[in-house]
Amino acid sequence: MIMEIKERVIEKILLLIALSSISILALIAFFIFEEGLPLIWKIGPRAFILGGRWVPSQNSFGIFPMIVGSFWVTFGALLLGVPLGLACAVFLSEWTPPLAATLLRPTIQLLAAIPSVIYGFWGLIVLVPLVRNYLGGPGLSILSGSVILGFMILPTVISISEDSLKALPPSYKAGALALGATHWQTIWRVMIPAARSGIVASIILGMGRAIGETMAMIMILGNAVKMPASFLHSARTLTTNIGIEMGYASGDHRQALFATGVVLFFIIMLLNSSAIALSRRRVS
Amino acid sequence: MIGTESQALNPKQILRHGFNPPTPPFAKGGKGGFGHWNLEFGNYLGFGIWRLGFLLFLLVVSMTMGCQRSKAGITVAGSTSVEPFAELLAEEYMIRHPGSHIYVQGGGSTAGIEAVKTHAAHIGMSSRSLMAEEKGLYAVTIARDAIAIIVHPKNPILDLSLSQIRQVFSGKIKNWSEVGGHSRPIVLVTREEGSGTREAFQKMVMEKEEISLESLVQDSNGAIRQVVAGDPNAIGYISLGLVNEKVKALKISGVEPNLKNIVYGRYRLVRPFLFVFNGSPKGEAHSFLEFVLSPEAQELLAREGLVTIRP
Numbered sequence: 001m002i003m004e005i006k007e008r009v010i011e012k013i014l015l016l017i018a019l020s021s022i023s024i025l026a027l028i029a030f031f032i033f034e035e036g037l038p039l040i041w042k043i044g045p046r047a048f049i050l051g052g053r054w055v056p057s058q059n060s061f062g063i064f065p066m067i068v069g070s071f072w073v074t075f076g077a078l079l080l081g082v083p084l085g086l087a088c089a090v091f092l093s094e095w096t097p098p099l100a101a102t103l104l105r106p107t108i109q110l111l112a113a114i115p116s117v118i119y120g121f122w123g124l125i126v127l128v129p130l131v132r133n134y135l136g137g138p139g140l141s142i143l144s145g146s147v148i149l150g151f152m153i154l155p156t157v158i159s160i161s162e163d164s165l166k167a168l169p170p171s172y173k174a175g176a177l178a179l180g181a182t183h184w185q186t187i188w189r190v191m192i193p194a195a196r197s198g199i200v201a202s203i204i205l206g207m208g209r210a211i212g213e214t215m216a217m218i219m220i221l222g223n224a225v226k227m228p229a230s231f232l233h234s235a236r237t238l239t240t241n242i243g244i245e246m247g248y249a250s251g252d253h254r255q256a257l258f259a260t261g262v263v264l265f266f267i268i269m270l271l272n273s274s275a276i277a278l279s280r281r282r283v284s
Numbered sequence: 285m286i287g288t289e290s291q292a293l294n295p296k297q298i299l300r301h302g303f304n305p306p307t308p309p310f311a312k313g314g315k316g317g318f319g320h321w322n323l324e325f326g327n328y329l330g331f332g333i334w335r336l337g338f339l340l341f342l343l344v345v346s347m348t349m350g351c352q353r354s355k356a357g358i359t360v361a362g363s364t365s366v367e368p369f370a371e372l373l374a375e376e377y378m379i380r381h382p383g384s385h386i387y388v389q390g391g392g393s394t395a396g397i398e399a400v401k402t403h404a405a406h407i408g409m410s411s412r413s414l415m416a417e418e419k420g421l422y423a424v425t426i427a428r429d430a431i432a433i434i435v436h437p438k439n440p441i442l443d444l445s446l447s448q449i450r451q452v453f454s455g456k457i458k459n460w461s462e463v464g465g466h467s468r469p470i471v472l473v474t475r476e477e478g479s480g481t482r483e484a485f486q487k488m489v490m491e492k493e494e495i496s497l498e499s500l501v502q503d504s505n506g507a508i509r510q511v512v513a514g515d516p517n518a519i520g521y522i523s524l525g526l527v528n529e530k531v532k533a534l535k536i537s538g539v540e541p542n543l544k545n546i547v548y549g550r551y552r553l554v555r556p557f558l559f560v561f562n563g564s565p566k567g568e569a570h571s572f573l574e575f576v577l578s579p580e581a582q583e584l585l586a587r588e589g590l591v592t593i594r595p
Contacts, residue, residue: 055494056477057486129514138471138515140500223476223501234500244503248364248392248478 032265036258048259054225056245056253063260065227069142069235070267072228073217074210076146077153081210082203084150085157089199090187092158093165112155120216123148128220137232140222146231148216153206160205164198165191197278204275208268214239238264357385358568362396362409365429365480365523366557369585370409376584377575384568393480397421400562406569408560411480412487422561426576427590430524431485431553432533432541434509436516441465443535446552449489452519455496460517472499473511473520481505484555485521525589546591554591 040048043061051062092104123144132139172194176186192199214237222234223244236244242257242264249257360370367390374386391399393410397418400408414423433449435441444452444463451457452470461467474495475482486495502508505522512518513530524541527533533541536553545551565573575581582592 053497055497057483058494124510132515138500138511138518140511218503223503224498225501226497234498236501244476244501245478247503248476248480250392250395250478253478 029265032258032261035255036260036262039252039255039259040262042252048256049263052227054241056249056256059252061252061256061259063238063241063263065225066236066238066241066260067263069221069228070211070237070239072142072231072235073145073149073221073237074207076142076231077149077210078203078207080147080150081153081157081206085154085202085206086161086192086199088154088158089161089165090192093162094183094187094191108155108158111151116152116213116216117219119148119152120219123216123220131232135232138222138234140220140234141232142221142228142235143231145217145221145235148220149210149213152213152216153209156206156209157202160202161195161199164195164202167198168194201275201278204271204278208271208275211237211264211267211271212239214243218243238267357387358406358572359387359389359399359404360407360409360559360572361389361391361399361405362560363393363411363480363557364390365411366409366426369427369557369588369590372584372588373576373581374572376581377572380575381571386568386572392478393483397560400560403562406561407565407572408558410558410560411555412484412558413556414558414560418560422564423558424561424573424577425556425593426559427557427582427585427592428546428554429557429590430541430546430551431481431488431521431555432524432527433519433521433536433553434512434527434531434533435519436512436514437530437532438516439465439532441534442532443538445537446489449536450491450493453490453495453499454493455498468517471515471518472496473508473518474499474501475505475508475521476501476503479503481521481523485553488553488555489521523589524591543591557590 039061043051048061048063049067050064051060052064053060053062054065088104088108092101096104127144127147128139128141130139131137131141131144135143168191172190173186176190177183181189217237218240221236221240223236223240224234225236226233228235238260241260245253246257360374367388371388374388377386378384389405393408393412396405396408397410397414399405400421401418408421410423411429414421433444439460441460441463448457448463452463453472453474455472457463458470459467460470472495475485482495500511500518502511502520505526508520508522509526509528509531512520524533524546527541535541536551539545539550539552541551541553546554559573559576561569561573564570577593586592
């Protein structure tokens with residue numbers, strides 16, 4: 001019965017720890033909303049979200065250029081990351097010679113383990129001068145940011161897509177092959193469509209990662225507050241807006257940064273819940 | 285050897301024996317009774333844990349609150365541009381005066397001046413001159429910081445007038461050829477909103493004009509220097525003390541940014557670093573100010589790239 005007491009104590013301790021992690025999330029959410037919402041009401045949700053001018057010293061707080069910036073960068077990252085990641089996932093789940101598998105998987109895991117500041121630094125030193133010298137503009141641009149982010153979301157896209165491809169019943173593949181389809185036809189026409197919801201979930205989670213990335217983007221994007229007009233222009237995302245200005249912000253300016261966080265919070269929640277909904281559908 | 289080993293082992297064995305009684309006394313109770321006891325004990329324990337957690341929470345809260353009520357000592361608050369230098373000076377001061385405490389906090393020039401007004405801080409740090417409504421306070425210039433306009437070393441431009449710089453940064457001049465350089469688009473690099481350096485640049489150079497929204501924004505002097513050092517078309521502004529061989533500081537209307545020109549007032553992009561007091565400084569605040577104005581402290585500031593008050 002000492003064991004039983006022990007069990008109960010452990011159970012309670014685990015419960016406490018589990019609750020603390022949730023309550024920290026609740027605290028963060030509460031604090032962001034408490035700090036950010038008053039400003040949104042003060043200047044109006046429409047003016048805040050659709051306003052095109054961000055000049056805190058003149059009390060204009062419009063984050064539309066940053067929403068557009070986040071969208072552009074994320075879109076660019078998906079453009080690069082999804083085809084690469086999906087190809088890699090198909091290769092890993094379908095062909096994988098043993099040597100490649102032992103080499104590829106740890107490498108991909110390593111890709112996820114590299115701190116984002118390293119990606120940012122590499123981008124700043126290598127990629128930015130390349131873009132500046134060969135394509136023009138300042139080099140600190142959406143293009144550079146998208147390429148770096150594309151690499152950063154690869155591990156997410158690869159591992160979840162690969163899992164969903166592997167989770168398919170073997171009869172799908174066997175049936176297609178038995179009907180005379182080639183291996184590629186089986187993959188393209190049967191397996192990828194069947195694993196679609198898992199693949200889409202991986203893309204959405206990759207999007208979440210891309211939207212949330214801050215450090216690397218501060219270093220590479222250039223952080224201009226103007227509405228970006230092309231891939232070679234500098235831009236600012238929602239996260240970098242907070243990251244770059246929080247140091248000296250006070251009063252309304254500080255609240256506006258929290259309000260940016262509120263908008264970011266909603267976008268991330270939307271993405272994550274749609275990813276969860278999609279992966280649930282796959283199970284049922 | 286054997287003797288010592290057995291001596292070492294024996295107490296352990298005794299201890300182990302002591303901790304493991306052969307049968308716990310309450311094991312003999314009936315099943316129902318025991319279950320009942322256990323349930324109660326579990327409940328008791330559960331409440332205990334909650335209470336413990338609550339107490340811990342209270343403890344943490346009270347500790348952090350305790351921290352804010354500072355011990356005897358003085359608080360220096362304000363401009364984040366002055367903050368690193370003030371921290372350095374405070375460290376030096378505390379080495380010389382063991383037992384005294386100087387707390388240095390950021391917050392910005394305006395917040396620092398406000399804190400001095402309301403007696404929340406003993407000394408305010410400001411990287412701008414006092415405004416008209418702040419004139420009642422007592423301000424001492426502890427050093428000056430020049431702002432240099434920097435370009436890439438390969439840029440043929442050596443000299444710009446203040447109004448040219450203004451037009452460049454407001455986006456009215458977009459090409460280097462308009463100010464006598466190659467036909468290349470100008471890439472502007474500025475500090476982020478709220479930065480003291482940006483505020484000073486805005487006031488001394490831009491006046492009523494707005495810094496172009498197209499300009500790249502970096503969040504430190506070092507980051508601006510890095511961007512300008514890498515881009516032949518870029519122009520930015522940083523503290524003069526941080527200019528190195530990777531960037532070129534421009535002359536302004538023929539005046540080179542150097543110590544002599546700053547001291548004689550010919551180079552105009554200079555902002556004061558002030559210590560602000562409510563009334564004349566007394567006690568610890570006074571002795572800290574004395575230290576800051578002493579030749580050795582001034583030399584320390586000069587080594588950090590500031591323009592000292594005693595040339």
